[in-house]
Amino acid sequence: QADFDRMARHAGLGIPRGVGGNGGLSLRRRSAMLRVVEACADSPFRTWQEDIFFSYPCSAAPVRLPPEPIARLFSVETGLLETRPIGVHKVWAYQGREELALLAAACPALPALMRALGHSPPPPADGE
Incomplete structure (x- = not known):
């Protein structure tokens, strides 16, 4: 808040x-x-x-x-993920797979959004 x-x-x-x-x-x-x-x-x-x-x-x-x-x-x-953001925009065009996995851990809806837009979702982040 x-x-x-x-x-x-x-x-x-x-x-x-x-x-x-x-x-x-x-x-x-x-x-x-x-x-x-x-x-x-x-x-x-x-x-x-x-x-x-x-x-x-x-x-x-x-x-x-x-x-x-x-x-x-x-x-x-x-850019770098420094904190858990409220939202994302077109991250699949600018972030690597490792960064996308971290974002997906912070934004659980990201893999579904990526699939809906025809993009391969990232693999789970290490340790999940």
Whole structure:
């Protein structure tokens, strides 16, 4: 609960990547996103994917995005698994079999999700 409370202080959460986050799995504060849409309509990022639009700074409507360590508590796509995330996004494209096995131990629904999407699930992690 404490980790979620730390995450909820921010206008949006996404998979840690670059400036703000990948929108493949995200939670966003509606009021903050509406403020960005209205104030940043002339942003050079307005025609890009929504995650880029909401992640890149717009001085007319600054939003508080989490630093990477907080974002990693929410989700993982690439990089090392440092804690048990709330969710994952497309990890089979970026993680090795060993890392996927660790993620599957932390996220029991991952093997079923991978099978449903046509990917081979990882073998059980050592010691399971």
